[in-house]
Amino acid sequence: MQSKRSIAAIILTLMLMFSSINVSWGASGGIQPQGTIQVDGNHVVWMSYDSGNWDIYHLDLAGGAVEQITTDFNTQGYPDVWQNYIVWQDNRDHLIDGTGYFDIYLYDMSTGTERKISNVEGNHQTPVIAKDKIVWVDHMDGKKDVMLYDLKNDALKKVSSEGAQAFGVSFDGDVIAWMDSRGGDFDIYIYSLTENKEKQITYGLGDEVVPLSDGGKIVWMIEHNGYKQAYMYDTTNDLKTKLTVGKENHRPIVFLGNTLLLIKNDKLILNDVNNITDQPIKAPFDTLPKQAFLIGDKVVWYDGKNIITESVQAALDRAQNTTNAPLPTPSTSDSRDYKVRLPENKILVKANEDTVVSSMDGRMTLKITKGSFEQDVYMTINQQTPSAKDPYIALTPIYTWEIEGNLKPIYPMELTLNYDKINLQGMDKKVSIYSIHQDGTLKPMNASRNHTMKQLVTLVMDNGKMALMLYNKQFKDMNRHWAREIVDVIAAKHIISGYEDGSFRPDKQMTRAEFVTIIMKSMEDRERNQNLPTEKIFTDVEDHFWAKEFIYGAHQKGWVSGYDGKFNPNQQITREQMVTILMKVLADTSNELNIGNEIELNSFKDHQKISQWAVESMEKAVNYGIIKGYDNELAPQKNATRAEAAAMLYQFLEKLNRL
Numbered sequence: 001m002q003s004k005r006s007i008a009a010i011i012l013t014l015m016l017m018f019s020s021i022n023v024s025w026g027a028s029g030g031i032q033p034q035g036t037i038q039v040d041g042n043h044v045v046w047m048s049y050d051s052g053n054w055d056i057y058h059l060d061l062a063g064g065a066v067e068q069i070t071t072d073f074n075t076q077g078y079p080d081v082w083q084n085y086i087v088w089q090d091n092r093d094h095l096i097d098g099t100g101y102f103d104i105y106l107y108d109m110s111t112g113t114e115r116k117i118s119n120v121e122g123n124h125q126t127p128v129i130a131k132d133k134i135v136w137v138d139h140m141d142g143k144k145d146v147m148l149y150d151l152k153n154d155a156l157k158k159v160s161s162e163g164a165q166a167f168g169v170s171f172d173g174d175v176i177a178w179m180d181s182r183g184g185d186f187d188i189y190i191y192s193l194t195e196n197k198e199k200q201i202t203y204g205l206g207d208e209v210v211p212l213s214d215g216g217k218i219v220w221m222i223e224h225n226g227y228k229q230a231y232m233y234d235t236t237n238d239l240k241t242k243l244t245v246g247k248e249n250h251r252p253i254v255f256l257g258n259t260l261l262l263i264k265n266d267k268l269i270l271n272d273v274n275n276i277t278d279q280p281i282k283a284p285f286d287t288l289p290k291q292a293f294l295i296g297d298k299v300v301w302y303d304g305k306n307i308i309t310e311s312v313q314a315a316l317d318r319a320q321n322t323t324n325a326p327l328p329t330p331s332t333s334d335s336r337d338y339k340v341r342l343p344e345n346k347i348l349v350k351a352n353e354d355t356v357v358s359s360m361d362g363r364m365t366l367k368i369t370k371g372s373f374e375q376d377v378y379m380t381i382n383q384q385t386p387s388a389k390d391p392y393i394a395l396t397p398i399y400t401w402e403i404e405g406n407l408k409p410i411y412p413m414e415l416t417l418n419y420d421k422i423n424l425q426g427m428d429k430k431v432s433i434y435s436i437h438q439d440g441t442l443k444p445m446n447a448s449r450n451h452t453m454k455q456l457v458t459l460v461m462d463n464g465k466m467a468l469m470l471y472n473k474q475f476k477d478m479n480r481h482w483a484r485e486i487v488d489v490i491a492a493k494h495i496i497s498g499y500e501d502g503s504f505r506p507d508k509q510m511t512r513a514e515f516v517t518i519i520m521k522s523m524e525d526r527e528r529n530q531n532l533p534t535e536k537i538f539t540d541v542e543d544h545f546w547a548k549e550f551i552y553g554a555h556q557k558g559w560v561s562g563y564d565g566k567f568n569p570n571q572q573i574t575r576e577q578m579v580t581i582l583m584k585v586l587a588d589t590s591n592e593l594n595i596g597n598e599i600e601l602n603s604f605k606d607h608q609k610i611s612q613w614a615v616e617s618m619e620k621a622v623n624y625g626i627i628k629g630y631d632n633e634l635a636p637q638k639n640a641t642r643a644e645a646a647a648m649l650y651q652f653l654e655k656l657n658r659l
Helices: 007-012 312-320 484-492 512-523 548-556 575-589 612-624 642-655
Strands: 037-040 043-048 055-060 066-068 076-082 085-090 103-108 113-116 124-130 133-140 143-150 155-158 166-171 175-180 187-192 197-200 208-214 217-224 227-234 239-242 250-256 259-264 267-272 277-280 291-295 298-302 307-311 346-349 355-358 364-368 377-384 392-394 398-403 413-418 431-436 442-445 448-450 455-460 464-471
Touching: 037 291, 043 076, 043 085, 055 076, 055 085, 085 124, 103 124, 103 133, 124 166, 133 166, 143 166, 143 175, 166 208, 175 208, 175 217, 187 208, 187 217, 208 250, 217 250, 227 250, 227 259, 250 291, 259 291, 267 312, 277 312, 298 312, 307 312, 346 355, 355 377, 364 377, 413 464, 431 455, 442 464, 455 464, 464 484, 484 642, 512 548, 512 575, 512 642, 575 612, 575 642
Parallel strands: 037 076, 076 124
Antiparallel strands: 037 043, 043 055, 055 066, 076 085, 085 103, 103 113, 124 133, 133 143, 143 155, 166 175, 175 187, 187 197, 208 217, 217 227, 227 239, 250 259, 259 267, 267 277, 291 298, 298 307, 346 377, 355 364, 364 413, 377 398, 392 464, 398 464, 413 455, 431 442, 431 464, 448 455
């Protein structure tokens, strides 16, 4: 049986780990693996950023079909395959907690279903699968423990002893082998599933690395007398054997049965580990392969561009032929049945038709109304990897769209960003669409939300760069406050902010200027109005006052008014004042809200305390569910705290479908 995921493969392809490799199996295009591939029988798996995030792909060598296995927008990587099962590491459940941890997921190709199998705390990485069992390393609290999961019995256990620092796991279904640095240098450790115990098998003074296991035998590499040599340990008789000699470097690549494929300086050699004899073998490339796999009497070669399967004998014959046998020609991509979407980033937008364009990963769409352009135009759609910006969590790539000739549409284009299959752990309302400016600054956009479809929708009138992000702002004095979740959501929308010391001060009374500011931020396009009247409207709002633009902007819209030429910006705002402002905003936006059970104001004990100018607004707010009473009282003239103001605004925005 073929050894699984060796450190040799990692070493061979380390330089390629983050480069773009064109895996064409002879074709000129296709899905591009980054790093290594893994092979079992006719199954080939790899990770790729082709869809705009790290996903797992599968190639059927027999039929040539390529299938995208994962579609969750998070990071899925380092897959392995055995028979009908594919395993990989996946961080979808740790997007919000900020740990960067991974879990192990399993996909059954026979049923088309996937599930998480590492259902314990930890940072689980680089799984290897064989004989219905999966092995991986748990990177937790400075340890690197080897974990073993039994598919048939749904049983998980740690098999390495205390202090393990495991790396480069190999697994043949019966014996787990790994290199371990717990003693300072790398030594080889094994765990026998038959004996159920760990054992250290090397005690060298240098690093012993690249463990490969098959049939109860383990092969590794160590530097000896200035040259790298291959050794083998047989678990059946506890015997250690030196497999190579001479003044050459030997690097094991693949181990199957009694056959070891290794690189001897710059040549490929097949070593019979029973007789310790070598014979030359040659890959069908001008260079050494990036990876190779032994499958029965066949060898699978991968050079970073082509995946070629041939008999071992053909490769041996090629080494004896001084004229070099020609490169086998794989089938072209035209005959392949691709089940993945290939990039098509330039789209024709016809002037006389409604057009919908979408990003490569399908998460971003632009709806363009016919007649938006006087002539047919081309639009280019791209997506980029976002950079980290604390405390922003990027949920999607950055999507860019550019209209040829920088033409502007006559009608707004409807931009939709989808966060379906992104595990937000109940934090959906904190997600916003952000516009990314040329200098990298982020600007949150007002958008309506479709909770059922898990979409945010906004309108755009120009070329742009946008992404879905989560701003996870938290305040040190809100941990046990009744309004914590409400304030967190409002803060995530950049509507309300705290103080420089990291506090929110929820029970501090809110001023009229503060409330008008958060209303303007919640309803406007986040830019302060620059077309305000130059004459002084309120005698007590000075030119340098921090909220002047917001106050004057709200007055210009008819949302607020003053008293005898004054606004009283620093006066505490009452509940009835807040309600009156919100109902004016509602009328101005032409939104119709649903009324649940009609409630009469006189059903509240203190309804007579409502100012006459606020009665109509209060009645509407009560019936819309925007304001609720305390013990059958509305407390209309009670000064509102910052938490209460945030709660009322939250109810209002939720009714408008803006949260």
